[in-house]
Amino acid sequence: MTRPVLTEARAPLTRSVRTVNEFGEEESLSIPAERDLTLYVDRRELVTLMTLGAHPEWLVLGYLRNQRLVDSPDAIESVTVDWEVNAAAVKTHAGIERIEERTAHRVVTTGCGQGSVFGHMMEEIDSAPLPEARITQAQLYGIVNAIRLQESTYKSAGSVHGCALFRGEEMLLFVEDVGRHNAIDTIAGWMWLREQEAPLAPTADEPLVFYTTGRLTSEMVIKSAQMGVAVVVSRSGITQMGYEIAERIGLCAIGRATNRRFLCYTTPERLVLQPELAGTRLRAAQ
Amino acid sequence: MTRPVLTEARAPLTRSVRTVNEFGEEESLSIPAERDLTLYVDRRELVTLMTLGAHPEWLVLGYLRNQRLVDSPDAIESVTVDWEVNAAAVKTHAGIERIEERTAHRVVTTGCGQGSVFGHMMEEIDSAPLPEARITQAQLYGIVNAIRLQESTYKSAGSVHGCALFRGEEMLLFVEDVGRHNAIDTIAGWMWLREQEAPLAPTADEPLVFYTTGRLTSEMVIKSAQMGVAVVVSRSGITQMGYEIAERIGLCAIGRATNRRFLCYTTPERLVLQPELAGTRLRAAQ
Numbered sequence: 001m002t003r004p005v006l007t008e009a010r011a012p013l014t015r016s017v018r019t020v021n022e023f024g025e026e027e028s029l030s031i032p033a034e035r036d037l038t039l040y041v042d043r044r045e046l047v048t049l050m051t052l053g054a055h056p057e058w059l060v061l062g063y064l065r066n067q068r069l070v071d072s073p074d075a076i077e078s079v080t081v082d083w084e085v086n087a088a089a090v091k092t093h094a095g096i097e098r099i100e101e102r103t104a105h106r107v108v109t110t111g112c113g114q115g116s117v118f119g120h121m122m123e124e125i126d127s128a129p130l131p132e133a134r135i136t137q138a139q140l141y142g143i144v145n146a147i148r149l150q151e152s153t154y155k156s157a158g159s160v161h162g163c164a165l166f167r168g169e170e171m172l173l174f175v176e177d178v179g180r181h182n183a184i185d186t187i188a189g190w191m192w193l194r195e196q197e198a199p200l201a202p203t204a205d206e207p208l209v210f211y212t213t214g215r216l217t218s219e220m221v222i223k224s225a226q227m228g229v230a231v232v233v234s235r236s237g238i239t240q241m242g243y244e245i246a247e248r249i250g251l252c253a254i255g256r257a258t259n260r261r262f263l264c265y266t267t268p269e270r271l272v273l274q275p276e277l278a279g280t281r282l283r284a285a286q
Numbered sequence: 287m288t289r290p291v292l293t294e295a296r297a298p299l300t301r302s303v304r305t306v307n308e309f310g311e312e313e314s315l316s317i318p319a320e321r322d323l324t325l326y327v328d329r330r331e332l333v334t335l336m337t338l339g340a341h342p343e344w345l346v347l348g349y350l351r352n353q354r355l356v357d358s359p360d361a362i363e364s365v366t367v368d369w370e371v372n373a374a375a376v377k378t379h380a381g382i383e384r385i386e387e388r389t390a391h392r393v394v395t396t397g398c399g400q401g402s403v404f405g406h407m408m409e410e411i412d413s414a415p416l417p418e419a420r421i422t423q424a425q426l427y428g429i430v431n432a433i434r435l436q437e438s439t440y441k442s443a444g445s446v447h448g449c450a451l452f453r454g455e456e457m458l459l460f461v462e463d464v465g466r467h468n469a470i471d472t473i474a475g476w477m478w479l480r481e482q483e484a485p486l487a488p489t490a491d492e493p494l495v496f497y498t499t500g501r502l503t504s505e506m507v508i509k510s511a512q513m514g515v516a517v518v519v520s521r522s523g524i525t526q527m528g529y530e531i532a533e534r535i536g537l538c539a540i541g542r543a544t545n546r547r548f549l550c551y552t553t554p555e556r557l558v559l560q561p562e563l564a565g566t567r568l569r570a571a572q
Contacts, residue, residue, distance in 0.1 A: 159522065
């Protein structure tokens with residue numbers, strides 16, 4: 001097992017801009033950074049990603065993982081990100097087989113176009129059953145509270161999506177990006193590296209849980225399943241494809257999760273209800 | 287000039303699902319529809335779009351337009367959408383030149399991957415200056431109010447983005463989809479057909495204005511410019527690429543537009559301020 005050599009390219013995550021408000025007054029505020037990052041694999045241009053740029057190396061690894069272009073981080077010699085030229089150069093040990101063919105088709109998903117062949121994604125997740133996993137209402141509230149307390153670019157500049165990976169109530173990683181797809185790909189890339197060192201070792205009662213501020217789209221559900229995560233939690237709602245895929249593969253999709261409120265859309269048998277924690281209807285309705 | 291023959295495929299825009307809430311009670315609610323639509327051009331599979339499905343024919347036309355695969359609707363003989371097989375078959379009069387090459391590269395933008403080559407998009411909008419256009423604060427308030435009054439899938443089921451095209455305060459079209467990119471592509475497709483009949487005839491004082499509930503991303507700004515729309519309004523914020531491109535091409539980007547509040551991010555000279563309409567700070571702050 002060899003670990004890829006990664007740069008740790010850094011760039012500012014916000015910039016200040018001048019605006020004019022409804023009173024005709026100038027106001028200065030922060031907006032999130034967004035930069036293009038063109039990905040080259042063994043010198044071949046693959047794609048240009050628009051990203052906040054917080055963790056470009058993990059993003060690149062996760063993109064290659066979720067696109068199913070690379071089977072393991074062992075296959076990757078190095079990821080070199082250079083913000084001077086907005087390029088990420090990936091060097092593999094042995095190249096990528098049939099890369100032209102495998103990057104030819106694409107699906108423009110709701111979350112965003114990620115170049116995967118939808119049918120192929122579905123076959124794959126149907127063939128890899130999700131692990132045994134149960135989340136308690138107490139753990140769910142712990143997750144929502146951890147997100148509430150998390151310092152974030154969203155709090156300072158808005159206009160970004162946040163995603164996080166939890167084991168039980170423990171936050172393993174929090175990632176933000178201008179696109180949800182980048183945030184989850186970044187988590188996928190981090191998981192790959194992390195699991196090279198030691199397994200994340202979730203249990204049925206301390207399961208991996210994926211949190212997103214964005215909607216539970218088909219892409220979010222599929223990528224969670226691809227990462228072996230059986231419980232997804234969102235502050236927002238769910239789309240029909242997200243709902244149907246989650247239901248079909250037995251993934252527990254929980255949305256509208258704010259304060260003590262939530263809606264479990266699918267696979268409620270993975271949710272250990274503790275309604276006594278929900279507070280009074282009055283509080284819940286507030 | 288020949289008009290493309292279009293089906294008018296219809297499908298339900300919401301579905302009802304059972305959920306479990308924080309009290310362990312079953313709740314039934316509506317979620318937006320989301321379906322995959324695979325686009326075939328002259329029998330060649332091009333892409334699969336995830337869409338609400340309200341106006342699939344306009345979506346397909348707008349996708350081909352914004353991808354710069356077709357220069358005019360005159361080139362298209364028919365668009366046949368069949369929800370039985372989730373397919374959209376486009377027949378052109380003369381085929382599309384170099385379609386393999388032109389669909390080979392792609393950019394995964396923040397809004398979502400749309401397969402366009404970013405550099406090419408920028409060259410194009412740099413070479414086509416935006417029309418003279420000024421929006422008054424009164425018109426802006428009229429637009430925000432029209433959106434507030436609009437019946438929508440969002441109001442009944444949430445989890446969709448809305449986009450609209452205005453001429454001055456007059457709403458020409460309101461479109462929702464699970465993805466912003468689909469909503470704006472649908473507007474682009476509708477504009478193509480509409481302009482075949484008669485020009486939209488905007489003036490400097492009754493300009494075309496693009497409204498989106500979503501963030502002002504690079505994609506939103508670029509596509510607005512490609513459609514010759516110089517003013518974009520959003521309920522949400524702006525990303526850095528959206529800001530920089532809008533500033534560079536002189537597009538007026540207005541965000542955080544709710545009630546009487548807004549922030550003009552770029553090109554304020556296109557905004558005719560009427561601060562006397564902003565109400566008192568107290569009201570504005572509410």
